[in-house]
Amino acid sequence: MIDVLLLTLTLAVQQAVGPHLPARTEPQIHALNAEIQSQLASGQFTEAREVMARWPGATFTYEVAYERGGELPPSAQGAGEEAASVWSEATNGRVKITEGSKAAVRIEFIDRALPGDPPPGWNESQVVARVPLSFGEPPRPMPRRSVVVAVAKAFGVAMGHAPLSRHGWLMGIDDRIDMVAPIGPTPTELATIGRLLDVRDELEKAVDGRIRLTPGMPKLVIEPSDVNLGIVDEGAKPRATIVLRNDGNAPIEFAVDASCRCLFLQSIAPLGPGEVRVIEPGADTSGFMGKHAKEFLIHSSDPAKPTQSIVLRFESVPEYRVVPDALQRIHLPDDGPGAFEIIVYSFPGKPLNVISATANLPAVTTQVTPFTGEVVDPAFSKEPERRTGYKVRIAFDPSFPSGTAFVNLTITTDSHRRPSHSIVLQTHKGIAAAPSSVYFGGIAGDEKTQRSIRISHPTARFKILEATTEGGPFSISTQADDSDGFGYRVTVTYNGGAKGPLVGRVILRTDHPKYPEIAVPIAGHTR
Amino acid sequence: MRFVFPGACASIALLGFAAQPPEEPELRLIFTGDIRGYLSPCGCAKPQIGGVLRLAGVVRALQKQPNAHYVDLGNWTESRGRQDELKADSLAEVFASLRPAVLNVGPLDVIRGRDALRVHREATEHRLSSANFVFLDEPNEQDAFGQRGLTTLGLMPDADALRMGGLRAPAREVLDRHRSNRSAVALFAGPLDEARSLVEQTDFSGLVVFSQKGDPIREPVEAGRATLVTVGDKGRFVGYIEFKRGEWHNFRLISLGPEHSDDAAAHRAYHAYLQRVTAERLIDTLPRSEGGDFVGSASCAPCHTREYELWRETTHASALKTLEDTGNDRDPECVGCHVVGLAFTSGFRDRFSTPGLADVGCESCHGAGGDHVTRPYELYGKAGEASCLPCHNSDHSPEFEFKSYWERIKH
Numbered sequence: 001m002i003d004v005l006l007l008t009l010t011l012a013v014q015q016a017v018g019p020h021l022p023a024r025t026e027p028q029i030h031a032l033n034a035e036i037q038s039q040l041a042s043g044q045f046t047e048a049r050e051v052m053a054r055w056p057g058a059t060f061t062y063e064v065a066y067e068r069g070g071e072l073p074p075s076a077q078g079a080g081e082e083a084a085s086v087w088s089e090a091t092n093g094r095v096k097i098t099e100g101s102k103a104a105v106r107i108e109f110i111d112r113a114l115p116g117d118p119p120p121g122w123n124e125s126q127v128v129a130r131v132p133l134s135f136g137e138p139p140r141p142m143p144r145r146s147v148v149v150a151v152a153k154a155f156g157v158a159m160g161h162a163p164l165s166r167h168g169w170l171m172g173i174d175d176r177i178d179m180v181a182p183i184g185p186t187p188t189e190l191a192t193i194g195r196l197l198d199v200r201d202e203l204e205k206a207v208d209g210r211i212r213l214t215p216g217m218p219k220l221v222i223e224p225s226d227v228n229l230g231i232v233d234e235g236a237k238p239r240a241t242i243v244l245r246n247d248g249n250a251p252i253e254f255a256v257d258a259s260c261r262c263l264f265l266q267s268i269a270p271l272g273p274g275e276v277r278v279i280e281p282g283a284d285t286s287g288f289m290g291k292h293a294k295e296f297l298i299h300s301s302d303p304a305k306p307t308q309s310i311v312l313r314f315e316s317v318p319e320y321r322v323v324p325d326a327l328q329r330i331h332l333p334d335d336g337p338g339a340f341e342i343i344v345y346s347f348p349g350k351p352l353n354v355i356s357a358t359a360n361l362p363a364v365t366t367q368v369t370p371f372t373g374e375v376v377d378p379a380f381s382k383e384p385e386r387r388t389g390y391k392v393r394i395a396f397d398p399s400f401p402s403g404t405a406f407v408n409l410t411i412t413t414d415s416h417r418r419p420s421h422s423i424v425l426q427t428h429k430g431i432a433a434a435p436s437s438v439y440f441g442g443i444a445g446d447e448k449t450q451r452s453i454r455i456s457h458p459t460a461r462f463k464i465l466e467a468t469t470e471g472g473p474f475s476i477s478t479q480a481d482d483s484d485g486f487g488y489r490v491t492v493t494y495n496g497g498a499k500g501p502l503v504g505r506v507i508l509r510t511d512h513p514k515y516p517e518i519a520v521p522i523a524g525h526t527r
Numbered sequence: 528m529r530f531v532f533p534g535a536c537a538s539i540a541l542l543g544f545a546a547q548p549p550e551e552p553e554l555r556l557i558f559t560g561d562i563r564g565y566l567s568p569c570g571c572a573k574p575q576i577g578g579v580l581r582l583a584g585v586v587r588a589l590q591k592q593p594n595a596h597y598v599d600l601g602n603w604t605e606s607r608g609r610q611d612e613l614k615a616d617s618l619a620e621v622f623a624s625l626r627p628a629v630l631n632v633g634p635l636d637v638i639r640g641r642d643a644l645r646v647h648r649e650a651t652e653h654r655l656s657s658a659n660f661v662f663l664d665e666p667n668e669q670d671a672f673g674q675r676g677l678t679t680l681g682l683m684p685d686a687d688a689l690r691m692g693g694l695r696a697p698a699r700e701v702l703d704r705h706r707s708n709r710s711a712v713a714l715f716a717g718p719l720d721e722a723r724s725l726v727e728q729t730d731f732s733g734l735v736v737f738s739q740k741g742d743p744i745r746e747p748v749e750a751g752r753a754t755l756v757t758v759g760d761k762g763r764f765v766g767y768i769e770f771k772r773g774e775w776h777n778f779r780l781i782s783l784g785p786e787h788s789d790d791a792a793a794h795r796a797y798h799a800y801l802q803r804v805t806a807e808r809l810i811d812t813l814p815r816s817e818g819g820d821f822v823g824s825a826s827c828a829p830c831h832t833r834e835y836e837l838w839r840e841t842t843h844a845s846a847l848k849t850l851e852d853t854g855n856d857r858d859p860e861c862v863g864c865h866v867v868g869l870a871f872t873s874g875f876r877d878r879f880s881t882p883g884l885a886d887v888g889c890e891s892c893h894g895a896g897g898d899h900v901t902r903p904y905e906l907y908g909k910a911g912e913a914s915c916l917p918c919h920n921s922d923h924s925p926e927f928e929f930k931s932y933w934e935r936i937k938h
Contacts, residue, residue, distance in 0.1 A: 115588035117786055135786055259742040262921070287921050293719060295744055309746070327606050327638050360814035378690065406608045410814040410870070416913065420870070422814070424608040434642035435612060441620035441650060442795050451649055454642045484641070525799060 015041070017273075018216035019202045021160070022195040023255035023299040023306075028122045029055065029160035029196065030303040036203050037215035048207045054125040056158045057200045058091070061100035062151075067110045073133055075144045076109050083152035083183075090184050094197065097155055105158045107151055109133055119163035120154040129154035149183055160196040161189060162299075162306075188255075195253075216250030218273070220302040222310060229314040232285055233350075235417065237264075239282035240312055246271045252300050259295040262288065263312070268298075285316040290379055292316065319415050320346040320389065322423060323377045331458040332429040334514055338396040340425060343375050344411060345389030353414040354390040360408040363397040394425065402430035402515060431457045431487075431515040433506075438492045440502055440524025449494045455508060455518060456487025462512040464488055471504025471522065473497050478508075492522060501525050552769035552777075554677060554710055557589045558736050560600025561716075561760035563635070564614050566797055567853075568763075569861065569923055574785045577763035579621050580797060581783040583790035585765045586625050596677045597625055600736050600758075601633025601716045610809055610859065615639055617800035619650040624792040631681035632657040633716035633738070637691045657681045660688040661695045678708055678733075684717035702731040709733055710770050719748065719755065726753040734768065734775045747778045798854070805857040813859050813869065820897025821868040821875075821890050823883025830903065831889075834938040841936045843887035847878065864918035867891050887918075 018037040021030060032055045039048035062080055066072050084097035097105075105120075105127045113132035120129035131150040133142050157163050185193065206213055227240040246252050254268040265281040283294055296310040323343045332338035346352035357366040371391040374384035392411060407425040428434075433453050443449045455464070467476045473495040481489040492506060504522035559582060568575035586597050603618045604611035615636075622630055630651055636644065637660065644662045648655040658680050680701055688694040698715070702725060705711045711733035715722045722737040732752035743759030747768075754775040758766040767779040781787075824844075828835040838844055846865040850856040856865075856878075867884040868874025873895065875884040890896050892915070893908030912929040919927040 113786070115585055115781070135788070259744065262741075291718065291720070292741065293739075293744075294741065297745070327608060329640070356816070358814050358816050360812055382686075406812070408608065408812060408814045410816060412816065426608070434640060435616075435646055439616045439646070441616060441623075442792070442799065451646055453646065523803070525795075527795070 015212050015214045017249050018213040019199040020216045020218050020250035020301045021199055022192045022253045023301055024162045024192055026160050026162050030306060034303050037213055040206050040213045041215050043212055045207055045210050052204060052207055055200055056104035058094050058197050059096045060104040061098055062105035062107060063103035065108045075142055075147050076133055079147045079151050080107060082148045083155055086152050086183050087155055090190055105154050107131055120157045127154055127158040159193050161192055217248045218246055218250045218252040218301050219248035220252050220300045221245040221247050222308055226311045229312055231315045231317055234289060234316045234318040235286045237282050237284050238314060239280040242279050242310060244271060244277045244279060246273055246275050249273045255299040257297040263294050263296060281310060283312050283314060288316040289318045317347055319350055319418055320344060320352045321377055322421050323375055327424050327426060329426045332396050332427055334430055336398055340394045342392040343371060345387035355412045357392045358410045363400040364407055365395045367393045404428050404432045404436050431512060431518055433520045438520060438522040440494055442525050442527050445499055445526035446496045448496055450491055452489050452491040454481060454487055454489055456485045458485040461486040462510050464508050464510055466509040468507045469504055472502055474504055498526050551593055552771040554770035555592055555595040556768050557586055557595060557597045558766040560758055561602045561738055562762040563602055563760050564604035564611055565761040566614055577761055577783045579762060580789035580793045581787040582762050582765055583621050583625060583793035584788045585781055587790055596628040598628050598679055598714060599630045600714050601631040602635040606635050606638035613800055613803050617796040619647040620796040621793045623651045627654050628677055629679040629681060630655045631714035631716055632660055632662060634683050634687035658701045659695050659698045661693040678711040680713045682713055682715045684721055698725055699729055702729040706731045709773050722755055723750040727751045743780055745780055801854045810857050810859045810862060815872045816870060817872055819871055819895025821873045821884055821895045822897050822900055824888035825883055826900055827889045837938040846887040847885045
């Protein structure tokens with residue numbers, strides 16, 4: 001037993017290591033490569049030859065089918081031939097693709113695109129591409145260029161190139177609008193195809209020459225693959241330190257995609273067996289606030305894990321914060337002034353001046369004063385924390401109108417990066433409707449449809465004396481609803497029979513001396 | 528040789544690499560979420576990605592498959608004011624037309640107010656629901672919508688539900704009740720960390736759709752016995768996953784690029800939204816600051832003739848027309864970056880009363896030029912990369928790179 005192991009070990013030492021595949025290789029080709037190399041290692045040359053036949057090389061055939069049958073539309077006629085010549089030209093004649101039997105690629109022309117426009121994929125040992133001949137709604141004929149690109153893409157997949165990358169599909173992005181650029185693979189794609197064909201050729205020679213190989217199996221280890229960069233200033237560009245290690249016996253090649261344009265990482269040079277490399281991927285946090293997790297996809301020649309990820313986490317702290325930041329609802333008294341306060345604070349080491357605060361409505365004034373005190377900012381902590389900055393007091397004159405209104409407030413600062421910040425206050429004064437209109441949207445013209453709103457006063461009980469509608473086939477009902485303040489739920493029913501736009505009003509007469517009549521618009525349209 | 532494509536092939540899997548799936552999935556889940564008010568794609572990046580018109584088209588196409596269910600995670604808009612109310616109304620209309628299994632309520636949705644949620648619940652055939660947040664006084668929420676074999680649990684972080692005064696039951700309890708149901712779908716409108724912690728605490732074994740700002744993580748995340756997936760934010764992707772033989776698999780993110788058709792019903796709703804934005808004159812409600820006197824690019828031409836002529840050849844000089852072509856020319860969210868000085872009292876109002884301030888002009892980058900016209904020898908208008916960034920930000924102009932963009936407008 002020990003003798004056998006020693007013999008195997010000796011043979012392994014003497015045998016050459018098999019070739020490795022480039023990054024962005026189709027999983028199907030990875031599997032074929034592993035199978036062939038394993039057979040070559042154990043001297044199963046006949047079996048290896050059979051498997052090799054399932055891996056299209058530089059010479060293969062394709063077949064064409066048409067969903068509708070009969071003559072292909074002009075945009076598809078000869079598309080296979082043209083796509084074949086694209087590859088032939090790009091590879092200086094190395095790739096020869098012809099239409100014929102025992103096809104490695106099946107092109108199925110279909111009238112309409114499938115949802116998601118799936119890329120070409122393997123079905124057993126054949127690549128199947130479903131190429132739509134129309135796009136859009138109503139359908140427009142697919143441009144000839146797009147049809148040829150789709151077919152050429154399928155040929156690339158057959159040679160082993162993975163069809164998708166973040167920067168577009170194989171053969172570049174095809175946005176189907178007035179593209180005049182010649183069709184062809186990018187230099188990187190071409191290099192990948194060249195490497196794939198080289199590997200295949202090398203294996204074929206080993207099969208023909210009955211040469212035993214030790215399977216070339218790169219193995220990529222990424223440590224750590226999930227990094228917390230901690231709290232950083234918004235705009236900072238923190239980096240992580242990641243170790244890449246090749247625990248396999250063949251070199252690893254890399255291609256990188258990022259889940260966010262904020263991520264940066266230089267290209268990674270190939271990593272030999274046993275080699276270790278430190279990389280420093282980073283994130284540009286400009287425009288980010290709070291906690292984030294961003295991901296790199298590392299495509300490599302590791303057949304077991306052709307795609308691995310590196311996740312960078314960080315919490316970005318901005319130059320300044322406005323609290324509260326979200327939409328605020330405020331109740332204003334029926335008589336007399338009202339007020340609301342906002343805190344603008346910056347972080348230690350980030351001095352800030354608030355220059356002004358401007359509201360968009362008359363009868364609203366603002367006052368800016370320096371502030372130091374406790375602030376609860378849910379974006380950072382649930383507990384009050386001591387902050388320094390400014391207090392913005394928004395004062396509402398008694399003449400401010402009743403009902404609901406949105407007050408847009410712009411705070412101007414001396415920050416270079418974020419000179420102004422807008423927030424919105426929703427005011428509720430007196431008796432008001434929420435939402436402020438009855439909106440039916442697009443509804444069937446002949447169907448009864450209901451929508452309800454709430455009419456309320458934050459502090460005073462009142463009665464609706466009469467509820468009517470104007471302008472359409474509507475009816476109305478009311479029901480007391482004191483769930484938030486005092487009020488009524490008002491349900492408007494569209495009774496059918498109208499055509500086109502729905503325009504009307506709800507008129508409510510109340511016993512409140514200050515708000516005897518409330519009008520609420522009705523809008524929508526029938527289909 | 529050409530041959531007829533057999534009709535039976537229409538049953539070939541609509542998604543995935545396998546041309547002929549061995550068996551039908553028991554469930555197909557189509558999901559969206561965190562649209563956050565991005566009803567249409569915006570900006571200079573090509574191709575533009577996203578928009579509810581394409582989203583609805585893709586969802587509707589995917590729904591044609593057997594056992595398909597559509598759900599939304601919530602956070603329809605950022606809920607920042609009237610414009611977001613109008614967006615939510617139109618989204619309700621789009622969702623209703625897609626006949627979802629359930630629409631979860633996210634923390635941002637709650638900010639719209641309970642009254643708005645009630646209306647949107649009515650408008651979506653009562654599909655708006657939450658398992659851990661009470662948003663109506665009626666006893667009509669369910670933690671599980673059992674519909675044709677699908678159990679969905681609509682959730683938001685407990686802290687948000689508590690903060691907004693409506694915590695009904697802790698999310699952990701809800702998940703715990705369904706922990707052994709591998710096909711259950713939890714729609715959790717909270718981040719990955721919290722989702723992961725929840726499933727680890729409860730040993731929940733189903734699918735969790737979670738909320739993610741920015742681009743989505745493209746692979747399912749495994750945590751405990753659960754599978755976690757996301758579609759990112761701003762309505763740029765539709766998610767799809769299948770449940771078969773007790774496992775969730777075949778996860779796909781469908782990027783909403785221009786190759787996808789617009790949906791007719793969504794188009795009507797979006798058109799109605801734009802009409803309301805215009806009719807309510809939202810652009811006139813923007814706050815305007817004092818400061819500067821905008822005079823228009825034509826005032827610069829007599830002295831800076833060469834620069835003016837160069838500018839006229841750029842796309843900046845027809846920036847407003849791009850909005851007019853799409854009907855967004857009275858949309859406050861768009862117009863600011865397509866005209867001069869919208870945030871100032873002396874800035875753009877409309878094409879008729881302030882024609883010289885339409886489009887991106889000299890003063891968009893160099894600042895108000897009134898003083899410079901009267902005192903031309905005083906220092907004025909130094910501009911640089913910082914002048915571009917308010918509009919060419921990562922949202923609207925993700926490809927922006929100062930050097931190459933400057934070459935296009937160099938003067």
